[in-house]
Amino acid sequence: MLIPTMSDSKLKEDSGLPTYEEASIPDVGLAPTSTTLATAASNSDIRSKPLPPSPSPHPSPPPEDTRRLSVPLVNETNRFSSASTSPQPSPTFSVDILGQALDSGKGKMFNSKKKTAKEVRAAVLKVINDTVRGYPKRQNDPEAEPLESIFANCATSCSTAGISFPAVLQEPSMEGHSPVYWAILQRSDEFQREHPSSLVTLLLRHSTDLQPAVRVEIRSACLLTNNQDLFQNIRALDAYSPAASLGLVRGDQGQADIIDVDEPSLSEFTVRIEILKFMRRMKHFNVVELEFIARARLWRLAFEGVPKDKDGRWKVSLSLLESSPPTFVDADLSIFDAAGLHRAPAPLPDIIIGLRSTHELVRSDGKPTRAQRREISVSLDEAPEIKSVHELTTYLSTEETLKAKLVVNMEKPAKDSSCTIC
Numbered sequence: 481m482l483i484p485t486m487s488d489s490k491l492k493e494d495s496g497l498p499t500y501e502e503a504s505i506p507d508v509g510l511a512p513t514s515t516t517l518a519t520a521a522s523n524s525d526i527r528s529k530p531l532p533p534s535p536s537p538h539p540s541p542p543p544e545d546t547r548r549l550s551v552p553l554v555n556e557t558n559r560f561s562s563a564s565t566s567p568q569p570s571p572t573f574s575v576d577i578l579g580q581a582l583d584s585g586k587g588k589m590f591n592s593k594k595k596t597a598k599e600v601r602a603a604v605l606k607v608i609n610d611t612v613r614g615y616p617k618r619q620n621d622p623e624a625e626p627l628e629s630i631f632a633n634c635a636t637s638c639s640t641a642g643i644s645f646p647a648v649l650q651e652p653s654m655e656g657h658s659p660v661y662w663a664i665l666q667r668s669d670e671f672q673r674e675h676p677s678s679l680v681t682l683l684l685r686h687s688t689d690l691q692p693a694v695r696v697e698i699r700s701a702c703l704l705t706n707n708q709d710l711f712q713n714i715r716a717l718d719a720y721s722p723a724a725s726l727g728l729v730r731g732d733q734g735q736a737d738i739i740d741v742d743e744p745s746l747s748e749f750t751v752r753i754e755i756l757k758f759m760r761r762m763k764h765f766n767v768v769e770l771e772f773i774a775r776a777r778l779w780r781l782a783f784e785g786v787p788k789d790k791d792g793r794w795k796v797s798l799s800l801l802e803s804s805p806p807t808f809v810d811a812d813l814s815i816f817d818a819a820g821l822h823r824a825p826a827p828l829p830d831i832i833i834g835l836r837s838t839h840e841l842v843r844s845d846g847k848p849t850r851a852q853r854r855e856i857s858v859s860l861d862e863a864p865e866i867k868s869v870h871e872l873t874t875y876l877s878t879e880e881t882l883k884a885k886l887v888v889n890m891e892k893p894a895k896d897s898s899c900t901i902c
Contacts, residue, residue: 525680578637600641604634605653610660614681633683649687650694658694659683664701664710672861680710684719695720699771699778700803708741708773713770723831739772749774750780751781751886758783758882759873762794774888777804781813781886784857794869797857798835798886800843808892809856811835813885818877831865833858837894 535847578600611618618624638645654662660683667680687694698720702711714720716736738754751772755761759770767784778801786793796813800806813833820827839853848854860869876882 519633528753578607578633590698596643597643601638601643601648604638604648605651607634608649608659609654612654612663612666612679614636615663627679627682627894628808631686635686643809645686649683650691654811660687660694661697661701664698664707665705667705667707667710680714681717683899684714687719690719696802699801703773703776703778703803706773711771711773712736712739737748737770739770741772741774743775746775747890749888751888753781753820753882753884753886755882755884757880759880771801775807775890777807779804783860792869794860796835796860797855798841798888799855800841802843802845803841805844806840806846806852807890808838809836809841809887809888810891810893811856811886813884813886815872815875815888817875818862818883819875819895829865831863831872833863 535728573683611627612799634648635645638648649660650658652658663683664678684690698714699711702714704711735756737756738752740751740752742752743749751774753770755768755770758768762783762785767782769780769782769784771778771780773779780797780799780801782799783794784796784797786795798809798811811834813835815831817823817828817830835856836857837853837856839851841856842848842852842854844854846854859871860866866872872882
């Protein structure tokens with residue numbers, strides 16, 4: 481007896497099931513539309529219900545994109561916009577996203593290894609950027625994935641895919657800036673001191689061989705927030721130092737130079753300075769430079785060897801760094817006898833070095849006019865208290881620390897004052 485059969489189209493109309501040919505078509509990974517999500521059901525229900533309508537030719541963005549926040553570019557001092565109302569990532573979102581990127585390259589496809597590296601890089605950037613954007617909220621979220629875990633997962637994924645995690649972290653991937661730039665800008669004021677697990681610290685500790693452009697961004701972000709304390713905490717990290725061997729030469733085991741700024745008036749500030757292993761660093765690097773924020777400006781105070789000087793003389797210089805408006809400078813640098821309390825019969829006299837000019841000081845990367853200067857510098861040999869730079873060793877403490885104080889007045893010096901550059 482013949483069994484009556486039904487055409488595929490008729491079977492589809494009666495049962496709502498796809499035909500054999502339709503069911504054999506592989507999934508191409510289209511993002512689900514809002515209609516699909518609204519009509520999706522359990523596997524058992526699908527057998528008795530017709531398929532949803534075909535996807536729109538203009539599908540909505542994938543769900544994960546709804547977690548992105550807009551960053552205003554009109555004024556860089558603005559914080560990130562308020563968090564999106566869409567659900568936040570789960571506590572293990574970094575593992576989920578990175579795992580998907582790694583798994584995607586395991587199939588037998590042409591150049592799958594290269595494809596995997598590209599996808600892992602994109603996934604790592606997404607995880608880091610989402611972490612930076614969501615950092616303020618995660619401070620009070622006990623279920624948030626630990627930052628150390630996020631960075632460890634990203635580093636492992638990059639290593640597996642053969643790409644550089646430090647290089648990825650330093651890419652200008654967030655509105656034209658690196659992640660650490662935004663991490664500094666949107667950092668909560670109540671967290672004044674850095675700690676080993678903070679976002680800024682972790683970003684820098686994983687960013688070995690810090691690029692000069694990123695170092696500039698760090699200074700600019702600290703200047704925009706006028707955060708001298710944070711800037712000094714960042715400078716104490718090995719990652720920020722231009723010289724990778726500074727920690728070895730300094731031998732400080734986590735200690736850093738002391739640069740304390742006091743601003744008693746609108747046109748004056750004082751900087752208390754303690755430089756560790758001063759003479760050792762001068763002999764090794766031929767320069768010891770200090771950077772600090774005072775009166776809405778980035779300053780650089782440096783002890784350095786005079787270029788092409790056969791006598792090996794040293795100079796001390798004061799200059800402005802990027803993003804700093806010009807100003808007049810009338811300053812005195814006093815070097816104290818750091819071992820004076822233990823010296824008999826009396827401490828050595830203070831070394832006083834004048835740093836002043838009737839010319840306006842402009843930032844070192846600017847283009848000065850004839851009435852402006854990029855730097856104010858004085859040879860240490862000109863100080864009447866010492867005959868040569870080698871006598872500075874007598875002013876150091878037993879730990880080779882140099883102690884000094886810089887007093888700066890930003891009013892124009894009088895014409896009859898003792899002027900370094902007139």
